[in-house]
Amino acid sequence: xxxxxxxxxxxxxxxxxAGLLLYFGNPAKPPTALxxxxxxxxxxxxxxxxxxxxxxxxxxxxxxxxxAGLVIIWQIEPEVFEWNLHHILLLLMCLSCFMAVVVxxxxxxxxxxxxxxxxxxxxx
Numbered sequence: 078x079x080x081x082x083x084x085x086x087x088x089x090x091x092x093x094x095a096g097l098l099l100y101f102g103n104p105a106k107p108p109t110a111l112x113x114x115x116x117x118x119x120x121x122x123x124x125x126x127x128x129x130x131x132x133x134x135x136x137x138x139x140x141x142x143x144x145a146g147l148v149i150i151w152q153i154e155p156e157v158f159e160w161n162l163h164h165i166l167l168l169l170m171c172l173s174c175f176m177a178v179v180v181x182x183x184x185x186x187x188x189x190x191x192x193x194x195x196x197x198x199x200x201x
Contacts, residue, residue: 085142116145
């Protein structure tokens with residue numbers, strides 16, 4: 078299984094890059110389009126603490142990533158959905174968030190089953 082801090086870094090970079098592409102691709106440049114890059118920066122700032130196995134940060138990152146994925150998917154309106162760059166980037170961001178949450182929960186379950194809590198202690 079991949080380390081959670083690597084998944085967090087990849088997810089944060091996807092949110093930052095795709096969010097900035099959405100912001101600069103829209104001629105109106107709404108400030109709400111900068112929410113995803115801001116969340117990506119917050120997640121990227123938590124990577125160091127995930128590497129040090131901070132449980133509070135791990136749970137916070139999981140909740141924030143799930144919330145970001147839900148907020149992004151709610152921006153897609155099914156009535157006007159068409160396969161253009163805007164909707165593809167939104168789908169990419171929410172898919173990245175949901176896959177990261179699956180990995181986080183899988184890591185948590187695997188660590189709980191081992192009982193000795195040293196699943197990723199080799200990288201310290």
